[in-house]
Amino acid sequence: MIFTIRPTAGLTFRVLPGSILDITTYSFVPPTTLSGFLRRLAMMHAGFDFPNTGPNDQDTPFYVLPRELIPLGAYPVGACSRPAHRTYRKGPRDLGHRAFSDMYRGKASGRENIQLHTWEYLLTDELTGYVVSENEKELARMTGIVGYGSKMGKEGYAFVERVSGPLPLQRTELKAVPSTLIPADDLFEKNPRVPADIFTLYSFVWLETEEDRTESQKKQRRGKSTSLPKIYSTSAFDEHPSPVVKYKPFPAARVDGQTGVMLDYLHYEEIFIPVSLIETLRGEIVYE
Amino acid sequence: MSGLPQANGQRYHFDIYAILEGSQELYFGHEVMINVNMVETVRLVLPNGEGIEKCYLSPTKRRGIERRCLLWAPCSNGKMLGEKLDCHIPKTCTKPECPVCAVYGGLITGKQTLIGRLTHGGGVAIQPLLPEEKQRAMHPSAILNDPNTNSPTPFKRQYNEPGLLYPVYNHCLSVTEDEFQAVAYAFLDSLARIGSGNPKGASLYEVDNAPLLVVDKYLVPHGARPVISPGETSVERALQIFQDKARRVNGGTGNGEHITVNNGNFERWIGWSAHQKLQKWADTFVNRVLKAND
Ligand SMILES: [Zn+2]
Numbered sequence: 168m169i170f171t172i173r174p175t176a177g178l179t180f181r182v183l184p185g186s187i188l189d190i191t192t193y194s195f196v197p198p199t200t201l202s203g204f205l206r207r208l209a210m211m212h213a214g215f216d217f218p219n220t221g222p223n224d225q226d227t228p229f230y231v232l233p234r235e236l237i238p239l240g241a242y243p244v245g246a247c248s249r250p251a252h253r254t255y256r257k258g259p260r261d262l263g264h265r266a267f268s269d270m271y272r273g274k275a276s277g278r279e280n281i282q283l284h285t286w287e288y289l290l291t292d293e294l295t296g297y298v299v300s301e302n303e304k305e306l307a308r309m310t311g312i313v314g315y316g317s318k319m320g321k322e323g324y325a326f327v328e329r330v331s332g333p334l335p336l337q338r339t340e341l342k343a344v345p346s347t348l349i350p351a352d353d354l355f356e357k358n359p360r361v362p363a364d365i366f367t368l369y370s371f372v373w374l375e376t377e378e379d380r381t382e383s384q385k386k387q388r389r390g391k392s393t394s395l396p397k398i399y400s401t402s403a404f405d406e407h408p409s410p411v412v413k414y415k416p417f418p419a420a421r422v423d424g425q426t427g428v429m430l431d432y433l434h435y436e437e438i439f440i441p442v443s444l445i446e447t448l449r450g451e452i453v454y455e
Numbered sequence: 456m457s458g459l460p461q462a463n464g465q466r467y468h469f470d471i472y473a474i475l476e477g478s479q480e481l482y483f484g485h486e487v488m489i490n491v492n493m494v495e496t497v498r499l500v501l502p503n504g505e506g507i508e509k510c511y512l513s514p515t516k517r518r519g520i521e522r523r524c525l526l527w528a529p530c531s532n533g534k535m536l537g538e539k540l541d542c543h544i545p546k547t548c549t550k551p552e553c554p555v556c557a558v559y560g561g562l563i564t565g566k567q568t569l570i571g572r573l574t575h576g577g578g579v580a581i582q583p584l585l586p587e588e589k590q591r592a593m594h595p596s597a598i599l600n601d602p603n604t605n606s607p608t609p610f611k612r613q614y615n616e617p618g619l620l621y622p623v624y625n626h627c628l629s630v631t632e633d634e635f636q637a638v639a640y641a642f643l644d645s646l647a648r649i650g651s652g653n654p655k656g657a658s659l660y661e662v663d664n665a666p667l668l669v670v671d672k673y674l675v676p677h678g679a680r681p682v683i684s685p686g687e688t689s690v691e692r693a694l695q696i697f698q699d700k701a702r703r704v705n706g707g708t709g710n711g712e713h714i715t716v717n718n719g720n721f722e723r724w725i726g727w728s729a730h731q732k733l734q735k736w737a738d739t740f741v742n743r744v745l746k747a748n749d
Contacts, residue, residue: 175624175682176514176576214674216466217572217628246499246507246686254495254513290497290579292684314676316470317628324574324626326680 168306168332169438170205170296172196172241175316177252177288178323182366188284192251195289195348195421196241196320198448199369199414201296202231204319205238208312208327209403217317228408233401234373235302236309237448239347239440245292252288294325297347299336299433299445306333309403336433336440343439344427351418353443358428364421369414371450374399376410417447467672469627469635471642471733472681474581474667474697475512475649476660477619497579499686507583507688512621512649512657514575518559519544520648521575521641525555528640531746554637554744558630573638576624579685581693620660620690622683622697632672632736636743639736662694665726669701670733677721678714679703701725 180193180200196204207230211217218230232238300306309330316326351365376399399410422428431442495511522544526537542548542555549561549569560571625642627635649657659666669681679700683693704723707714712728715721724732 173680173682174576175626175680176574176578211468211628212675245684246501248497249500252497252511254515290499290685292686316626316676316680318574318626322574324576324624326676328680 168298168300168309168330168334170241170298170309170327171329171331172294172296172325173328174289174291174294174319174323174325176323176325177248177290178319178325179286179288179321181321184367190284190286190321192287192289192320193366194247194249194251195243196294196296197368198238198240198348199231199371200320201241201298202236202238202371203229204317204325205296205298205309205312205327206230206232206403206409207317208315209309210406211315211317212311213404213406215406229371229411230400231371231409231411232298232403233305233409234371234450236298236300236305236403237445239297239299239444239448241294241296242347243289243291243293244295247292248288248290252290254286254288255283288322293328295346297438297440299440300333303333305402311404334435334438336435336438338431338433338442340429340431342427342429343432343434344424345422345430345432345441346438347440347444348419348421349428349430349441350443350447351420353430353441354420354422354428357430361422361426361428366419366421367416368419369416370448372412372415373450373452374410374412375452375454376401412453415451419444464631464633466629466631467635467674468676469625469630469638469673470669470671470680471625471638472669472671472697472701473623474660474683474694475621475623475646475657477512477621477657496584497685499579501686507686509583509685510580510619510621512578512580512623514578514623517578517623517645517649518573518575520645521638522555522559524641524644524648525559525637528644528745531748536745554634554740557634558627558638572628572630572634574626574628576626577622577682580619580621581683581687581690582619583688620693621657622693624682633743635672636736636740639733640740643733643737659730662698666730667694667697667701668726668729668733670724670729671722672719673721675717675720677705677707677716678723 178192178196179190180195180197182191182193185191207217210230218228298306298309312327313330314326316324319325348366348368351363354361354363398407400407432439433442433445434440495513496508497511498506498508500506526535526542526544528536530536530539532539536555537543540548540553540555542553547556547561547563549556549563549567551557551569553561556569558571558573561567561569625638627638646658647656659668661667671678681697681700683696687693687696702711702725704714704716704721707716707721707723709715712725714723714725
């Protein structure tokens with residue numbers, strides 16, 4: 168399924184690990200960010216408040232699409248900032264003062280001593296996002312989020328202007344311009360000399376759910392478990408946090424929009440999605 | 456579940472869409488915490504490979520100006536709102552009941568974070584800087600040069616040319632009408648204070664005597680959103696897009712300036728009616744918060 172997403176602001180998809188003082192952004196929407204964004208829109212559509220998830224500390228719950236909907240990222244269309252728009256900010260070293268909102272500034276007391284940092288933004292007319300699934304019905308439900316918007320990434324806002332699909336994908340191995348990222352290992356194994364940008368990206372590590380267990384495993388667990396099972400999300404449109412444990416890094420590559428590369432693809436007309444990307448972004452399942 | 460305090464009344468999503476005109480020379484920057492660049496510009500690559508450069512009224516700056524408008528708002532006890540609330544920059548009070556922090560967010564390092572529910576957007580001017588006009592649009596002025604040096608300091612004295620148009624947007628997620636009143640007050644009050652130094656100020660751009668302004672209040676989105684692509688360079692086309700999208704509401708009833716869908720699941724105000732609505736909310740904020748006797 169294709170999501171036409173229109174940003175209304177400069178967007179920051181923070182490259183991690185990175186520097187605290189120099190915030191850099193990916194030049195596209197990472198798959199995990201797209202997942203969180205679409206999930207929030209689905210929750211808003213279902214009438215729930217926007218989840219107030221704060222800084223990414225250990226206890227922050229994940230709100231992402233269910234495991235069977237695999238987000239592949241969203242990519243700029245039209246005019247775009249290349250390289251990213253970089254701003255220079257003077258940030259306070261110390262937040263325990265009020266100098267920046269004082270109306271009259273006398274001699275600097277010194278408390279507002281500042282440090283310079285940089286912050287990057289992606290500015291673009293439009294983004295094309297892809298989500299694939301073997302569950303056509305669940306995918307089709309996502310059509311409901313058209314028109315909804317929310318914060319996206321570290322800073323910025325975007326809304327879904329249009330949705331097309333679900334579209335049937337056909338498997339084929341050929342030389343084509345990929346529509347998405349490619350796992351770097353797969354790209355260079357089949358195309359050793361192709362020029363590409365390399366990034367560290369992330370897939371989800373999922374907690375096994377009830378459905379993943381066999382009947383005997385369930386029985387065994389019921390005997391052992393003393394605490395109540397936590398309620399996890401099973402649909403994009405419910406209000407529960409997702410059974411995500413953590414992120415797992417993988418090296419990903421992007422080739423420029425003209426270079427065809429030989430890969431195993433799923434395709435529909437001009438859309439070419441590397442099979443290896445889908446496999447990587449399915450993520451891993453861990454058992455308690 | 457959402458981590459929000461129990462709301463005093465129904466929560467809605469609110470959006471403001473406007474096209475601002477820099478009615479005089481504007482000078483952005485030089486604000487502490489804000490960019491060092493005197494005139495912030497963005498460079499974009501068009502699909503045909505051509506590069507363009509545009510002036511930028513960044514959302515970060517508008518956010519800072521709006522926040523100051525609230526903190527400096529005069530209260531009935533002779534204090535400014537920031538003093539009354541003990542809420543400052545960067546030392547925010549971060550209390551959920553603070554009318555500023557509740558929407559603009561707050562942070563006490565290592566202790567407490569209140570996530571802002573308001574996102575600022577837009578700001579990329581419609582007209583690009585043409586190569587031969589770059590100097591005019593960002594002209595270094597000589598008057599403020601340090602008399603002790605012979606070399607001019609052009610980097611410090613740049614202005615955005617008057618007449619540039621800036622589409623800007625304010626998006627609020629899951630806030631009550633009471634909470635949104637602060638945003639309406641700050642949006643209107645900040646217009647005259649955009650830019651630093653003198654002169655300053657931007658105004659709502661008018662076409663046929665009506666401002667290009669749209670305000671949405673909704674639970675379910677029903678209208679096209681009047682946003683202009685950063686890559687758009689034609690004023691005529693941009694205004695057309697803004698007006699067309701403003702009027703495109705699915706299944707609405709109303710008089711053309713105020714459209715309601717499904718008993719208020721979506722409401723849109725356009726032009727002067729949007730301006731009046733914002734003013735009404737701002738007035739309520741003044742009466743309810745600034746004139747409160749406590
Ligand atoms: Zn506060």
